[in-house]
Amino acid sequence: MNKIKPWYPFIVLAIFFLVLSQINKTSIQLHLYDTYYIIKGSRWYVALAIISLIPALAYFFTNKYLYSSTITWIHIIGTFIGIICLRCNWYHPELRPIPNPHGYPVPDLPMEAQNEYLIAISVIALLLLQLLYPYNLLRGIIKHPKG
Numbered sequence: 657m658n659k660i661k662p663w664y665p666f667i668v669l670a671i672f673f674l675v676l677s678q679i680n681k682t683s684i685q686l687h688l689y690d691t692y693y694i695i696k697g698s699r700w701y702v703a704l705a706i707i708s709l710i711p712a713l714a715y716f717f718t719n720k721y722l723y724s725s726t727i728t729w730i731h732i733i734g735t736f737i738g739i740i741c742l743r744c745n746w747y748h749p750e751l752r753p754i755p756n757p758h759g760y761p762v763p764d765l766p767m768e769a770q771n772e773y774l775i776a777i778s779v780i781a782l783l784l785l786q787l788l789y790p791y792n793l794l795r796g797i798i799k800h801p802k803g
Contacts, residue, residue: 662719662728665736666712670705677701711735714789723796731788738782742775 677698684700686693715728722728 661715662722662725662732663712663715665732666708666715669736670708670712673701673705673708677705711789718793721796721800722792723799724792727788727792731785731792734785734788735782738778738785742778742782 677700680697680701682697684695684697686695715722
């Protein structure tokens, strides 16, 4: 029986984004400072497909040097969960938890500021999680230098 290789989920994700690029006919509007950008939704999904192929290629070429398959799968599953959480925070504000459930003092912030904080925390957590891959690779190279 063949084991699931770590690059398979990223290839499936890339195929999923390419299919979405053909189905989705919407546009994404970005307002950055004084400029208003309108990006065709299909181009956004093609870019996401290309971005999801980068870790697939990285895992394909470095799989024999990685230290631990457990760290690899924590990185992959955590990345997928982080992307889902980021997407929910960005597009579905009604899915966010009710702020201040434990009664500790929180300054009254407008909803837009709360949204920005949740998105920033999601992005930072996702970026910190990406440090697992270089850690796993460097530890594997140091532990098994001959490969």
